[in-house]
Amino acid sequence: MGKVTIALHDARAGLPMPAARGAPAGVPVDARGRGLRDLRISVTDRCNFRCTYCMPKEVFDADHPFLPHAEILSFEEIVRVARVFRSLGTAKIRLTGGEPLLRRGIERLVAMLRAELPGVDLTLTTNGSALKALARPLKAAGLDRITVSLDSLDDTTFRAMNDVDFPVARVLEGLEAADAAGLAPVKVNMVVKRGVNDHQVVDMARHFRGTGKIVRFIEFMDVGSTNGWRMDDVIPSAEIVRRVGGHFPLVAADPQYKGEVAERWRYADGAGEIGVISSVTQAFCATCTRARLSTDGHLYTCLFAQQGYDLKRMIRGGADDDALAGAIAGIWEGRADRYSEIRTAETAKARKVEMSYIGG
Ligand code: SAM
Numbered sequence: 001m002g003k004v005t006i007a008l009h010d011a012r013a014g015l016p017m018p019a020a021r022g023a024p025a026g027v028p029v030d031a032r033g034r035g036l037r038d039l040r041i042s043v044t045d046r047c048n049f050r051c052t053y054c055m056p057k058e059v060f061d062a063d064h065p066f067l068p069h070a071e072i073l074s075f076e077e078i079v080r081v082a083r084v085f086r087s088l089g090t091a092k093i094r095l096t097g098g099e100p101l102l103r104r105g106i107e108r109l110v111a112m113l114r115a116e117l118p119g120v121d122l123t124l125t126t127n128g129s130a131l132k133a134l135a136r137p138l139k140a141a142g143l144d145r146i147t148v149s150l151d152s153l154d155d156t157t158f159r160a161m162n163d164v165d166f167p168v169a170r171v172l173e174g175l176e177a178a179d180a181a182g183l184a185p186v187k188v189n190m191v192v193k194r195g196v197n198d199h200q201v202v203d204m205a206r207h208f209r210g211t212g213k214i215v216r217f218i219e220f221m222d223v224g225s226t227n228g229w230r231m232d233d234v235i236p237s238a239e240i241v242r243r244v245g246g247h248f249p250l251v252a253a254d255p256q257y258k259g260e261v262a263e264r265w266r267y268a269d270g271a272g273e274i275g276v277i278s279s280v281t282q283a284f285c286a287t288c289t290r291a292r293l294s295t296d297g298h299l300y301t302c303l304f305a306q307q308g309y310d311l312k313r314m315i316r317g318g319a320d321d322d323a324l325a326g327a328i329a330g331i332w333e334g335r336a337d338r339y340s341e342i343r344t345a346e347t348a349k350a351r352k353v354e355m356s357y358i359g360g
Contacts, residue, residue, distance in 0.1 A: 042359030114142025131174030
C-alpha cells in the first residue's frame with residue numbers, strides 16, 4: 001500500500017498531557033493552533049467498489065495485500081481509542097473506510113460507540129450499496145447522520161466510475177432508506193472529474209433540490225498514489241457554483257461551525273442547499289481539525305500523509321488510557337502539516353497513504 005509507519009517510541013507513552021493554548025487543560029492544540037475536533041475511523045480497508053479515482057482495479061486486484069484480520073482493530077479497541085480522543089476534545093466521529101458497511105456487525109460498533117460516548121456527533125460515509133438493509137439498524141444503534149457517495153445519476157457513467165457495474169438505482173434506494181430511517185440530513189458526495197462525470201453536475205443538483213438531501217461536490221484530489229491525479233482533471237468548486245447557479249440561483253451561506261469542510265450555498269428559492277469541497281483550489285488546512293485512525297490502528301494527522309503513528313502497538317502492548325491520551329496529545333501538538341496549501345505537481349507524485357486505508 002506504500003504506507004510508511006513510525007512506531008511510537010515507548011518513552012512517548014509516558015509524556016504528560018501537554019497544555020493547550022487557549023483551550024481547556026488537557027485539550028491539545030497543534031503547532032498551527034488547530035484543535036482535535038474530529039476523528040475519522042477507517043473500519044475496513046476493503047471495498048466492493050473499484051472507483052477509478054480511489055481504488056483502481058489494476059492496483060486493488062486479487063493480489064492486493066489487504067490487511068489480515070489480526071491486524072485490524074477490534075470494536076473494543078476502536079471504542080477505547082475513540083473514548084481517549086473524546087477526552088482530548090473530539091466532538092465528532094465519522095466511520096469510513098474502505099466501505100464501512102462491509103465490516104460485519106458495523107451496527108454493533110455504532111451501538112458501542114453511542115453507549116460509551118453519548119454526546120458525540122456520530123456519522124458514517126458509505127457508498128450506499130448495503131444501505132437499504134442497514135439504514136434502520138444503524139439509526140436504531142445510535143448513528144446520527146450519514147453521507148452517501150454517488151458520482152452520477154447516469155447509470156452508464158456511474159457503472160464505469162465504480163468499475164464493478166453497480167447500478168445507480170440501488171444507491172438511490174439506500175438513500176431513501178436512510179432518509180426514512182431519520183439519518184438526516186442525508187448528504188450526497190459527488191467527486192467531480194473533468195470529462196468523466198462533470199456533465200452530471202447540474203442534473204445532480206436538480207435531482208436533489210427540494211428533497212432535504214444535500215449534494216456536496218468534491219474536487220478530485222491527489223490522495224494516495226494510485227489514481228493518476230492531474231490538475232487538469234480537477235473542476236474547481238468556483239466553476240461548480242457557476243454551473244449550478246446558472247440554472248438555480250445560489251446565495252452563499254455561513255458555515256455551521258468553524259472548520260466546516262464544505263462551503264455552503266443555498267438555493268435562492270429556498271429549495272435547500274449544496275456544498276462544495278475545495279481541497280485543491282481553496283485549501284482549508286488552516287482550519288483542519290481532523291485526525292484519522294487507519295484500519296490497523298495508525299494515527300494520521302493529514303489525508304495526504306506519508307507516515308502515521310502506531311497506536312495499535314501501544315494498545316496491544318498494555319498502555320493505559322492516560323498513556324494513550326498523552327501519546328495522542330503529543331502527536332497532535334507536534335502536527336504542522338498543511339499539504340493542500342503547498343501542493344504542486346511534484347508533491348502530487350509523492351507516495352502517500354491510500355484513502356481506503358486511512359479513511360476517506
Ligand atoms: N466507501 C465509502 C464511500 O464510498 O463513501 C467511504 C470511503 S470513500 C474513500 C470516502 C469518500 O472519499 C467518498 O465520497 C469518495 O468519493 C471520496 N474520494 C475517494 N477518492 C477521492 C479522490 N481522489 N478525490 C476526492 N474524493 C475522493
